[in-house]
Amino acid sequence: MLLMQDQVERFVTTDHVRNLRDFGGYCVPGGARLLTGKLFRSGDTAEASAADLATINRISPVILADLRGDSERAKAPCRWPAGLSARAIEPQGESARMAFHEEVANRAMDAAAMREEFASRYEDLPFRPHLQQVYADYLDALAESDGASLVFCTAGKDRTGFIVAVLQTLLGLHPDDVMGEYLLTNAAPDSGAQIEKLRGQIEERFGSGMTEEAIQVVTRVDPIFLERAFKAVTAKFGSIEAYAGHALNCPPVKVAKLCSRLIG
DSSP states (O other): OOOHEEEEEEEBSSSTTTEEEEEEOOOOOSOOOOOOSSSSEEEEOTTOOOHHHHHHHOOOOOEEEOOHHHHHHSOOOOOOOOOOOOOOESSSSOOSSSSSOHHHSSSSOOOHHHHHHHHHHHHHGGOOOOOOOHHHHHHHHHHHHEEEEEEEEESSSHHHHHHHHHHHHHHHOOOHHHHHHHHHGGTTHHHHHHHHHHHHHHHHHOTTTTOHHHHHHHHHHHHHHHHHHHHHHHHHHHHHHHHHHHHHSSOHHHHHHHOOOOOO
């Protein structure tokens, strides 16, 4: 497992792009590691500063996987460096569960209620058709390219966190490292600013009666979220590998390609 200093150094300094980090570098069986400088994740770049665009230009992604749905992209179009040449991958339709359970809407929005609501969202997240397709396209692009990639959604934590966890599992990472990478979102240096940015959106969507602890649940990640997603996947397919093969068009032969390109 990586030391805390290694984890801190994963984050790329930005002005207005949340949670930008390299999720390579982890050990895999046999003494090898995921390559660094190839696998990046973040929140959206809609408010990227000139300095942020210069940073993205230095990363030089050749794959941009935007996991946000049509309405999210229309509301907050991403900004990219002039002249950046990359394959854009995005869902054709909505990728987020916009509605929430009626029993949650009708009770106080406390931390326990929101934690259960988000855990339930993770149970169907792996099976949303438009999201499944963009996940499959992202893995396919990674298997065919040697360049850097950037996968992101609005906050870079849920839809992004899940596919990163799936990819790292396919590449052979220890489950503790997979979970550690997922939870690293909570250590993002811009977490406080992101909470304030999202507060209005959160209250518009879930109501103004939310406690501060409930807002924290929405803006952070929790082990139970990823655990519930993986449990739902294994209940339906038997394993993450089988899910990738059947739902994401990533059978063992493609996993082998991913390993050859992303492990060194």
